[in-house]
Amino acid sequence: MSDATALLREPWQRLERQRQAGKFGIWIFLASETLFFGALLLTYAVCRIEHPDAFAAAGRETNIWFGTINTAILLTSSLTMAVASQAAAQKGRVRQLVLACLGATAALGVAFMIVKGFEYKEDIEKHLVPGTGFALSQPSAQLFYGLYWLVTGVHAIHLTIGIALVVRLVLLGAARRIRLRGSPELEVTALYWHLVDVVWIFLYPLIYLPGRAS
Amino acid sequence: MTDAALAGELPFPPRPDYLRAGSTLLSWLATTDHKRIAILYALTITVFFFMGGAAITAVRVELFVPNGWFLTSDTYNRLFSFHGIIMVWFFLVPSIPNTFGNFLLPLMIGAPDVAFPRLNLFSWYLTLVGGIFAVYTLVAGGVDTGWTFYTPFSTMFSNTHVLTAAAAVFVVGFASIATGVNFIATTHMLRAPGMTWFRLPMFVWSIYATSIVMVLSTPVLAISLMLVIAERWLGLPIFDPARGGDPILFQHLFWFYSHPAVYIMVLPAMGVVSEIIPCFARRRLFGYDFMVYAIIAIAGIGFFVWGHHMFVSGQSPYASLIFSFLSFVIAVPSAIKVFNWTASLYRGQISFNSPMIYALGFVGLFTTGGLSGLFLASIPVDVHVTDTYFVVAHFHYIMVGGSVSAFFGALHFWWPKITGKMYPESWAQFAAITMYFGFNMTFLPQFVAGYLGMPRRYHTYPAEFQVYNVMSSAGAAVLAAAYLLPLVYLMWSLFHGARASNNPWGATGLEWTTTSPPPPHNFDLQPLVDRAPYQYHAEGESAGSDAPEVQNARSLR
Numbered sequence: 001m002s003d004a005t006a007l008l009r010e011p012w013q014r015l016e017r018q019r020q021a022g023k024f025g026i027w028i029f030l031a032s033e034t035l036f037f038g039a040l041l042l043t044y045a046v047c048r049i050e051h052p053d054a055f056a057a058a059g060r061e062t063n064i065w066f067g068t069i070n071t072a073i074l075l076t077s078s079l080t081m082a083v084a085s086q087a088a089a090q091k092g093r094v095r096q097l098v099l100a101c102l103g104a105t106a107a108l109g110v111a112f113m114i115v116k117g118f119e120y121k122e123d124i125e126k127h128l129v130p131g132t133g134f135a136l137s138q139p140s141a142q143l144f145y146g147l148y149w150l151v152t153g154v155h156a157i158h159l160t161i162g163i164a165l166v167v168r169l170v171l172l173g174a175a176r177r178i179r180l181r182g183s184p185e186l187e188v189t190a191l192y193w194h195l196v197d198v199v200w201i202f203l204y205p206l207i208y209l210p211g212r213a214s
Numbered sequence: 215m216t217d218a219a220l221a222g223e224l225p226f227p228p229r230p231d232y233l234r235a236g237s238t239l240l241s242w243l244a245t246t247d248h249k250r251i252a253i254l255y256a257l258t259i260t261v262f263f264f265m266g267g268a269a270i271t272a273v274r275v276e277l278f279v280p281n282g283w284f285l286t287s288d289t290y291n292r293l294f295s296f297h298g299i300i301m302v303w304f305f306l307v308p309s310i311p312n313t314f315g316n317f318l319l320p321l322m323i324g325a326p327d328v329a330f331p332r333l334n335l336f337s338w339y340l341t342l343v344g345g346i347f348a349v350y351t352l353v354a355g356g357v358d359t360g361w362t363f364y365t366p367f368s369t370m371f372s373n374t375h376v377l378t379a380a381a382a383v384f385v386v387g388f389a390s391i392a393t394g395v396n397f398i399a400t401t402h403m404l405r406a407p408g409m410t411w412f413r414l415p416m417f418v419w420s421i422y423a424t425s426i427v428m429v430l431s432t433p434v435l436a437i438s439l440m441l442v443i444a445e446r447w448l449g450l451p452i453f454d455p456a457r458g459g460d461p462i463l464f465q466h467l468f469w470f471y472s473h474p475a476v477y478i479m480v481l482p483a484m485g486v487v488s489e490i491i492p493c494f495a496r497r498r499l500f501g502y503d504f505m506v507y508a509i510i511a512i513a514g515i516g517f518f519v520w521g522h523h524m525f526v527s528g529q530s531p532y533a534s535l536i537f538s539f540l541s542f543v544i545a546v547p548s549a550i551k552v553f554n555w556t557a558s559l560y561r562g563q564i565s566f567n568s569p570m571i572y573a574l575g576f577v578g579l580f581t582t583g584g585l586s587g588l589f590l591a592s593i594p595v596d597v598h599v600t601d602t603y604f605v606v607a608h609f610h611y612i613m614v615g616g617s618v619s620a621f622f623g624a625l626h627f628w629w630p631k632i633t634g635k636m637y638p639e640s641w642a643q644f645a646a647i648t649m650y651f652g653f654n655m656t657f658l659p660q661f662v663a664g665y666l667g668m669p670r671r672y673h674t675y676p677a678e679f680q681v682y683n684v685m686s687s688a689g690a691a692v693l694a695a696a697y698l699l700p701l702v703y704l705m706w707s708l709f710h711g712a713r714a715s716n717n718p719w720g721a722t723g724l725e726w727t728t729t730s731p732p733p734p735h736n737f738d739l740q741p742l743v744d745r746a747p748y749q750y751h752a753e754g755e756s757a758g759s760d761a762p763e764v765q766n767a768r769s770l771r
Binding site: 010011017020021024025028029031032033035036038039040042043046047050051054130131139140142143146147149150154 | 246320325326327328329330331391394395396398399402403404429430431432433434436437438440441444445448449450451452456457458459460463467470735
């Protein structure tokens with residue numbers, strides 16, 4: 001009982017209700033995030049339908065290796081996150097496992113950002129930043145790269161927030177400041193992490209695959 | 215004798231109400247009490263309301279004569295843009311939801327607080343940050359895009375502070391989303407025992423529907439403004455036609471938010487009116503179930519009518535046809551609400567207290583605004599009056615005549631609960647009536663001027679329109695006086711008003727069964743609900759046949 005009261009917050013009287021509310025709240029927020037990224041993807045779709053050739057040409061300039069490696073990294077991080085949240089819901093002595101999986105998740109998130117950094121560096125060297133001196137001749141190829149920088153940037157900001165949230169859980173959990181088993185915060189963080197991952201699953205084909213099919 | 219004593223329980227030890235539970239500045243700035251956060255919001259939006267009002271006062275002074283005499287064209291553009299941005303995002307959108315919604319939602323459902331109290335406070339700070347951006351924009355020289363930020367003007371041509379203005383709205387949008395998430399979770403998870411969905415007061419339904427619209431539409435506004443910022447600041451060519459961008463796309467994204475935003479502004483007002491009219495008619499709300507269905511229908515269909523803002527923008531005629539049809543469709547649930555409010559008066563015992571005057575004013579002005587909206591939903595008429603004062607008059611009837619009237623109605627209805635003080639009723643009635651006439655005097659002539667062809671957003675105009683503009687400006691002076699009056703007598707009431715009882719209007723909601731002002735956690739005893747709202751009289755009887763029955767079974771025992 002004392003364990004449950006340690007996690008209990010105003011205005012809740014029962015932990016189970018608080019947990020449900022936290023999950024419900026984050027699902028509502030994820031619906032909002034879906035519309036957020038949805039509007040970006042709509043913009044992409046409209047531009048790509050208007051300029052299919054330029055988008056194919058621009059898509060061929062992306063580095064598919066960076067993209068593919070990052071996809072693998074991020075999907076693995078979702079696996080470790082899922083293990084962490086499932087383990088935290090079990091009754092056994094799983095604290096070490098939860099901490100290890102959360103640590104791995106954060107590390108994979110950081111690895112993604114590092115790979116992304118190398119990719120950005122290469123893009124800048126190849127003059128793939130819209131503006132004067134842009135590498136491709138078609139003007140609307142700049143549109144693709146405008147959206148490329150924007151969506152990957154917004155995704156990276158989301159991922160950074162996710163990493164910060166996971167690191168916070170690891171630090172608090174390791175210092176025994178919060179109890180990870182049955183923690184509503186862990187479940188909420190995990191759901192957010194998976195959303196960031198799902199967004200990337202949409203971004204990967206939209207960014208790296210145009211123009212490579214034939 | 216208190217209710218607790220009547221129930222044979224021991225009296226509670228004296229405890230401070232939420233206003234007196236802490237008196238340091240920090241106890242306000244770090245509070246997680248939804249009632250205190252509501253007060254913080256109320257103070258903030260009052261400041262913004264008078265800032266936006268000051269801007270439009272200068273505009274109305276300028277429009278007294280046909281050839282600009284008071285402002286330059288540039289200043290004029292910046293003033294009406296500032297007015298629009300401030301009034302839409304820093305007053306109307308947060309007005310009723312974040313003040314009265316915050317204060318009343320937990321009280322009305324019998325909860326100690328909202329679901330996520332710290333998120334609630336965070337949302338207020340976001341509003342503040344957004345507000346600082348907005349004020350900085352003004353101080354630095356203003357923005358001249360209008361509140362709509364249309365591309366390519368905002369991205370390529372305007373030399374004003376578009377960046378900070380867009381950032382202001384971007385930030386305050388996240389405050390909206392946070393509040394929406396909070397209110398939806400609160401309504402789902404924190405209802406008192408027995409408070410089933412169809413026992414919720416209409417105000418709760420309206421806040422719930424509004425929150426859904428906030429959560430699902432605001433992110434699209436965020437994206438549309440982010441794209442503008444990205445193009446201006448980083449040079450990413452999203453809306454630049456020379457590099458294949460599509461300026462019309464901005465309008466689609468913007469109106470996908472900004473039409474539902476009209477419902478963010480007016481649905482809470484409908485909720486307020488649905489509380490006030492039954493109370494002062496001593497009558498059950500007519501057709502409660504259909505009032506619920508109608509408000510949900512408005513929130514839902516509201517997402518699919520944005521194209522009626524774009525009939526002249528270069529949009530497929532088939533799309534225009536469908537948007538026109540859906541815009542007519544949304545008038546049906548709106549009309550259901552108007553008919554039901556009116557039917558609630560039938561065989562009632564009506565008293566014209568100030569909240570009731572505001573509420574009845576709302577019904578008339580909302581109907582006028584709504585019917586003129588049907589003109590605009592009809593493509594041939596819309597093409598004729600696009601970007602004229604007809605449109606300006608139409609949306610001010612909905613937003614000012616509707617929402618602001620309801621805001622003042624709510625302020626007078628719940629003032630005794632919020633502050634524990636009564637205000638001077640005659641002054642309040644005088645202000646309410648003045649506001650009604652001042653409003654009509656300001657905006658009715660604009661329908662005529664607009665229909666005759668006076669375009670919006672110009673500071674000079676042909677002399678033939680002067681008579682309408684003089685009427686309008688004179689009305690605006692009356693309206694300004696009517697807005698300033700409550701500021702005076704409500705402040706007076708804080709210090710000299712009589713103490714309010716727990717339920718001064720004899721209303722039936724849970725919020726009236728706790729003390730005025732309520733204690734920090736709202737209720738001394740967990741409320742128990744065993745009946746529907748608005749039981750002002752026995753079923754099937756006329757008003758006054760029976761004493762009203764409050765929703766809280768605890769206070770009846």
